[in-house]
Amino acid sequence: MSKLNENFIEILLDNILDSVFFLNSNGKIIYMNKIAQNLTEWLLKSAQNKYFSDVFKLKKSKSDFETYDCFTEILQTKKPQICKKPSILITQSGKEIEVKCNFFPIFGENNEFLGCLIIAQDFTDKRKYENALQNAMRLNSLGQLSSGIAHDFNNVLTTILGNISLAKLNLDEKGEIFNLLNEAEEGIDKARVMTQQLLTFASENKTDKEILEISELLKNFVSFTLSGSNVKCNFRFSKDLMNVEGNRSQLGQFIHNIIVHAVHSMPVGGNIKISAKNIKIPKENNFELEQGNYVILTIQDNGIGMSESDLSHVFDPFYMSNMTGKDMGLAIVKDIIDQHNGTILIDSIVGEGTTFTIYLPAIFQDSSSFKDIKGEIPRKHGxxxxxxxxxxxxxxxxxxxxxxxxxxxxxxxxxxxxxxxxxxxxxxxxxxxxxxxxxxxxxxxxxxxxxxxxxxxxxxxxxxxxxxxxxxxxxxxxxxxxxxxxxxxxxxxxxxxxxxxxxxx
The missing domain is CATH 3.40.50.2300 (Response regulator)
Structure with a gap:
């Protein structure tokens, strides 16, 4: 029965998500569950009868050089300690992990001190999710602010553009003033594109789809993202390039994320080459795509590239790349492309650069917008x-x-x-x-x-x-x-x- 109880307790402790340690009254390890062994990189048989502070080396912060003996503090007070702030654990291999520890003294029938139960929680993932949540909240606030500014700015542009277009109706098209107003209109058109980009990034509406001219979408979002950087971009599009049906906000986000990744991979500057052409995918293909017409986009940089290890995890959220650090952007890109029934491929060579190849379903429907008409407008009634x-x-x-x-x-x-x-x-x-x-x-x-x-x-x-x-x-x-x-x-x-x-x- 005793053996059965021991096995039951061991199974129970091994299935707890937190690390559990039992120490004797001298601070030596009696038992640690599998989670604790994985966390510290110590096997139970190697850690047993070692002082807890020799296995579970803690620093109060990353900037500290010296570790401290947490068991000594328990021994002095013999009171439970709930740590509000995380500490830094140094594993057997020297890796530093953020952990939160709670200490509970164990007493016998005669109130004698028998040892200590320690529960340690790996705080790394929780910290990541907390940071992601905070970033999401900040982005949401920034999105609301950007949306309001862009809306008000569009109202201002409406007044300016409306008056300019009215003034042009009464001018000679060959005159200098008409040409000056034309140039002013071009400037307003650029401002209109910028406010559209701000509203797109701020938009919470990610489901509505429309017919989009992918070449214009690429030009607008790439130029917006590269503004102020030391990276240049060259475009090459097929003349008969088909349109795509998609959500402007999401597709703009995927373009933005890939360009940001490219910029980060070229810290001293560089070049991005972007091309787009039509392609017909047969019923039998290696991409798990539906048969039909597609637009194939190629975005190539000459940055530091990615290793094979990084490539295998490039779409994993929170993955810490050896080349470019932590990057959730590409995980978002993959999700957006999947939602648009497309696919994305990546080729990369360390020291040479990375190429993203994206397939998006294409359609023939026209997406051209109404262009400005020169000359007198027939008068209406109503x-x-x-x-x-x-x-x-x-x-x-x-x-x-x-x-x-x-x-x-x-x-x-x-x-x-x-x-x-x-x-x-x-x-x-x-x-x-x-x-x-x-x-x-x-x-x-x-x-x-x-x-x-x-x-x-x-x-x-x-x-x-x-x-x-x-x-x-x-x-x-x-x-x-x-x-x-x-x-x-x-x-x-x-x-x-x-x-x-x-x-x-």
């Missing part, structure tokens, strides 16, 4: 109700609509929009289109406003407008009752096309 909380945007939108031939009415929030729409409808004077800003500070926004308008008039035609380009409403506007969506900032020509599309449909 009434348009505009809701926006920015006075300066209401003014420029009113001017743009008037220029296009519409009768503009403006309000600053949802309650006023509903009231105005009701009043006109009561007089059999219907608005042809309503333009609703989705985000109204201190008032009813576009989402709630359209819900009310549809109850009043199920045939109402509403255009969603927002500087939050990643908002789910902007990509799935029909699901919310909108007839179209217009991303801020926009030119008068782009507003014109959006209105025509709604009125024609």
């Amino acid at each position: 009434k348009v109700l505009v809701m926006d909380d920015e006075d300066i945007i209401r003014r420029v939108l009113s001017k743009m609509l008037t220029q296009l031939g519409y009768e503009a009415h403006v309000v600053n929030e949802g309650v006023s929009a509903i009231k105005t729409y009701k009043e006109f409808l009561a007089n059999n004077d219907r608005f042809d289109v309503v333009i609703l800003d989705l985000t109204i500070r201190g008032g009813m926004g576009g989402k709630e406003t359209i819900e009310n308008l549809l109850k009043i008039d199920p045939k109402v035609k509403v255009l969603a407008s927002s500087g939050y380009t990643t908002d789910d409403i902007m990509t799935n506007y029909e699901s919310y009752g909108f007839s179209g969506a217009l991303v801020k900032p926009y030119r008068v020509n782009e507003l014109d096309k959006a209105l025509i599309d709604i009125l024609n449909n």
Whole structure:
């Protein structure tokens, strides 16, 4: 029975996730479970009858050079000690591990001191997860801040771009002022791309997919990521390169992560080569891909490369690479590519560089956006109700609509929009289109406003407008009752096309 009890206790202790030590009254090891043996790199038969401090060498911090005898402190107080701060364990091989230890004295029937039970917890993984959680919280806060800044910046750009596009309508295309305004528009277009990138990184919406021109996505995110670095990039794309269907935020993240990895592998600078071409994957293939058309992306750097050992673990979260250190970025890349039904391959030679090859399913659908139209715009007729909380945007939108031939009415929030729409409808004077800003500070926004308008008039035609380009409403506007969506900032020509599309449909 006693032997059975001993075996039961040993099995129980060996299946506990923490390290367990039993010491006698002199501080020598009687027993340690398998977790403790793995942690210290000491076998039980080698550690038995050794002083605990000779096996479990502790430093109070990484910066300390000397170890301390924790059992002596127990012997003096004979009281349990719960350590709030982790210590540094030096294993038999000299490796340093962050651990938390709790000490419990053991007493006999006559209250004599028999020894000590010590429970030690490997704090390394917990610390990693805590750091990852803190990083996620910081990124979330940064994302919210970036999103707000980008939205406000898009509102400012709407005013500037709207007025410039209006001014150009009244100028000679060959004149110097027209050319200067063209250059100003180009600058605004670059700013528009930057705010889109900020919103994409900040976006929490990772499921919605759209038709994307992969060459433009690569150029935008690579240039954004390399800004301020000493790394250059060369692009080579097939002229007939097909589009891909994917989530802009996720695909932007995977591009960003690979480029960041490349930059880190070239600390003194270097070059990145990026190419993309179409490829047809047959039914039988070595990539476990579905048969069909794909876009194959190649991203090559001339950095320090990765060893075979690193390559075998490159997609493992928290893996500490010998070449580039800890990097979760590539694990995220693998997850994103998998979610898009693609695959990623890596070739690397130490001292020469690394090549990432990515396969993404391709489609033929056109993703081209409406381009600016030069010259006079035919005048239209009709009434348009505009809701926006920015006075300066209401003014420029009113001017743009008037220029296009519409009768503009403006309000600053949802309650006023509903009231105005009701009043006109009561007089059999219907608005042809309503333009609703989705985000109204201190008032009813576009989402709630359209819900009310549809109850009043199920045939109402509403255009969603927002500087939050990643908002789910902007990509799935029909699901919310909108007839179209217009991303801020926009030119008068782009507003014109959006209105025509709604009125024609």
